[in-house]
Amino acid sequence: MTQTAPTASAQTLPLPADWRDFFALTKPRVMSLVIFTGLCGLLAAPERIDPVLGFTAILCIAIGAGGAAALNQWWEADIDAGMKRTQGRPLPSGRMERTSARDFGVGLSAASVLIMGLAVGWLAAAILLVSIIYYAVVYTIWLKPRTPQNIVIGGGAGAFPPLIGWVAATGHVTLMPVVLFAIIFMWTPPHFWALALFVQSDYAKVGIPMMPVVAGEPSTRRQILVYAALLLPLSLVPWWIGGTGAVYGISAAVLGGVFLALSARVGLRRRTGPDDAMRPEKQLFAWSILYLFALFGALVADRFLAL
Numbered sequence: 001m002t003q004t005a006p007t008a009s010a011q012t013l014p015l016p017a018d019w020r021d022f023f024a025l026t027k028p029r030v031m032s033l034v035i036f037t038g039l040c041g042l043l044a045a046p047e048r049i050d051p052v053l054g055f056t057a058i059l060c061i062a063i064g065a066g067g068a069a070a071l072n073q074w075w076e077a078d079i080d081a082g083m084k085r086t087q088g089r090p091l092p093s094g095r096m097e098r099t100s101a102r103d104f105g106v107g108l109s110a111a112s113v114l115i116m117g118l119a120v121g122w123l124a125a126a127i128l129l130v131s132i133i134y135y136a137v138v139y140t141i142w143l144k145p146r147t148p149q150n151i152v153i154g155g156g157a158g159a160f161p162p163l164i165g166w167v168a169a170t171g172h173v174t175l176m177p178v179v180l181f182a183i184i185f186m187w188t189p190p191h192f193w194a195l196a197l198f199v200q201s202d203y204a205k206v207g208i209p210m211m212p213v214v215a216g217e218p219s220t221r222r223q224i225l226v227y228a229a230l231l232l233p234l235s236l237v238p239w240w241i242g243g244t245g246a247v248y249g250i251s252a253a254v255l256g257g258v259f260l261a262l263s264a265r266v267g268l269r270r271r272t273g274p275d276d277a278m279r280p281e282k283q284l285f286a287w288s289i290l291y292l293f294a295l296f297g298a299l300v301a302d303r304f305l306a307l
Ligand code: HEM
Pocket: 027, 029, 030, 031, 032, 033, 034, 037, 085, 139, 150, 151, 154, 155, 156, 157, 158, 159, 184, 188, 191, 192, 195, 289, 292
């Protein structure tokens, strides 16, 4: 057999990733709500933070969450390649080297924690570090491929931002930011399982044990309803404990009522056949996002109206 000299092949050429691919690695659309809830935690806190430090804190949450999202995609490149919803991402589409995503994720994560610690405070930095590890390692590497409870336990990752924002402003943890954490924790299962119901064949294909795939659709629907029913009273706790006024309380009751009604429609629904459109599930997913934006918006509005 004759040995041929290596030629410039597609493999040796640098992949054509540009800044748009790196930006996409940070999951900017999902992270917009993460950043918003972090900002609301910071603004709803009882102590005012210097605007430059406040901006720095939110920037660190954004960079840290983006770094964790990049690490999530570095780890899951093969899984993402197998799902229609995710195969256009920078790694599965072959536009970026895997190691670039890893280095970018580590770099952003480390920078966010360091800057938060040096400029804002080490307690906020420590919680940011925990949330990055929680998303990139505990959820992505450990829970997601192993258990249908991945979302329930892993939901903690996305629940940290308002707590980080609050701690950045005050320097300590009190009951209110822990309740805000609990609200997002309880919100995550209906948010995600509504989506999982209409993309379940994708998850089944790549062997990820999402709830509808493992426990079946009727059980997932019932669980969505249970979490939404628990979320409504939980979202009123900030008002009951005197942490907010009626603007927040009434908003939470109305928003939670709509969330519960949409969840009941999904929870009590029996699909009639494979062609059955998943409109109620899609509406619940869309509402879940609007709900969290509006609930945290109401928290801040309440705080400023009370001043
Ligand atoms: C373990 C917890 C969570 C899981 C598994 C999850 C999963 C997902 C998935 C798969 C999507 C579809 C979007 C895509 O294809 O990238 C999505 C969308 C979204 N998620 Fe979540 N999510 C979780 C928690 C959160 C949290 C905590 C937030 C914010 C506080 C959030 C905000 C959003 C937003 C804003 C979208 C819509 C993005 C768009 O318009 O494309 N998610 N989520």
